[in-house]
Amino acid sequence: GAGVSQSPSNKVTEKGKDVELRCDPISGHTALYWYRQSLGQGLEFLIYFQGNSAPDKSGLPSDRFSAERTGGSVSTLTIQRTQQEDSAVYLCASSLAPGQGRGNQPQHFGDGTRLSIL
Amino acid sequence: SQKIEQNSEALNIQEGKTATLTCNYTNYSPAYLQWYRQDPGRGPVFLLLIRENEKEKRKERLKVTFDTTLKQSLFHITASQPADSATYLCAPSGNTPLVFGKGTRLSVIA
Numbered sequence: 150g151a152g153v154s155q156s157p158s159n160k161v162t163e164k165g166k167d168v169e170l171r172c173d174p175i176s177g178h179t180a181l182y183w184y185r186q187s188l189g190q191g192l193e194f195l196i197y198f199q200g201n202s203a204p205d206k207s208g209l210p211s212d213r214f215s216a217e218r219t220g221g222s223v224s225t226l227t228i229q230r231t232q233q234e235d236s237a238v239y240l241c242a243s244s245l246a247p248g249q250g251r252g253n254q255p256q257h258f259g260d261g262t263r264l265s266i267l
Numbered sequence: 268s269q270k271i272e273q274n275s276e277a278l279n280i281q282e283g284k285t286a287t288l289t290c291n292y293t294n295y296s297p298a299y300l301q302w303y304r305q306d307p308g309r310g311p312v313f314l315l316l317i318r319e320n321e322k323e324k325r326k327e328r329l330k331v332t333f334d335t336t337l338k339q340s341l342f343h344i345t346a347s348q349p350a351d352s353a354t355y356l357c358a359p360s361g362n363t364p365l366v367f368g369k370g371t372r373l374s375v376i377a
Binding site: 153194197207208242251252253257259 | 310313318360
């Protein structure tokens with residue numbers, strides 16, 4: 150079946166502009182995650198959605214970052230007033246509903262959006 | 268704060284040998300530990316998940332161990348092949364977001 154789909158695959162924009170990144174998770178996956186990966190760095194957790202629960206936004210680096218998930222499926226990550234330090238690969242993952250702990254389900258990743266801020 | 272260390276940034280081995288990658292963690296007690304493979308320009312791909320009450324888990328040529336006393340996981344690839352060349356990420360987790368190590372870049376030389 151189809152995997153996690155992210156669009157666009159590449160985005161180049163000027164500093165100060167707003168950007169929207171889209172993620173289509175695997176059908177039936179109730180959990181959705183956003184991560185950021187900078188060059189030579191590990192994956193940095195941004196936000197987590199699970200079903201109808203309030204999202205865990207603890208990883209968002211500033212109030213310029215926000216995300217929503219409509220209808221329990223597609224998610225959009227928005228970065229307002231982009232800065233050069235926002236340049237990174239933004240990865241989305243989805244999984245079946247975790248049980249007691251978040252780490253008990255494999256996560257399925259898209260190939261990311263490579264964001265470059267000029 | 269939670270900290271994860273993967274043994275080295277890069278590891279080179281000869282084809283056919285066993286590759287052993289190390290993941291050490293501090294300041295928390297994860298109930299699960301996951302390993303992923305990441306190729307350049309691609310998202311991570313899930314390989315194995317091991318629970319704290321499991322000492323070892325195998326899948327084809329892959330073997331993972333989880334020592335909660337040492338706070339360490341070892342990831343082995345036996346009979347390594349050039350196609351195994353990639354970056355391998357570990358992610359210990361409990362009831363918190365997955366925290367990923369920076370990864371070890373494995374190169375298998377023919």
